[in-house]
Amino acid sequence: MKVFEVSTRSRTEFVDITDEVQRAVAEMEIASGLVAVFVPHTTAGITVNENADPDVTADLAAALDRIVPWNAGYRHSEGNAAAHVKASLMGSSVLVPVDRGRLQLGTWQAVYLCEFDGPRPRKVWVQRGGG
Numbered sequence: 255m256k257v258f259e260v261s262t263r264s265r266t267e268f269v270d271i272t273d274e275v276q277r278a279v280a281e282m283e284i285a286s287g288l289v290a291v292f293v294p295h296t297t298a299g300i301t302v303n304e305n306a307d308p309d310v311t312a313d314l315a316a317a318l319d320r321i322v323p324w325n326a327g328y329r330h331s332e333g334n335a336a337a338h339v340k341a342s343l344m345g346s347s348v349l350v351p352v353d354r355g356r357l358q359l360g361t362w363q364a365v366y367l368c369e370f371d372g373p374r375p376r377k378v379w380v381q382r383g384g385g
């Protein structure tokens with residue numbers, strides 16, 4: 255398994271980590287198979303979405319804010335309940351196919367770390383899946 259760190263810069267941020275994941279795949283010398291990209295955090299998530307138009311991740315963030323407002327009478331006393339809910343909506347991992355040592359993503363796809371309670375340092379784990 256490879257681990258890398260991402261320093262996020264605002265409360266909500268979608269950070270394109272595709273290059274870091276690709277580097278981890280190369281360092282682990284994975285030729286083909288699947289890699290799991292996982293965040294060991296409860297207020298950050300992982301998703302795959304468009305990397306060409308930054309308005310897409312801005313729209314995602316805005317949509318999540320509409321669905322999960324920061325203040326909505328939550329019970330969790332830490333004050334960041336919305337971040338926990340958004341993290342679960344995005345999920346804590348994605349699986350990406352690898353072929354000939356390269357991540358197999360669609361033309362417009364990138365892997366994003368989704369920060370919902372930043373800024374803070376985040377860890378990303380990249381683990382080979384399957385055989």
Ligand code: ZN
Pocket residue numbers: 330332333334335338
């Ligand atoms: Zn909390």
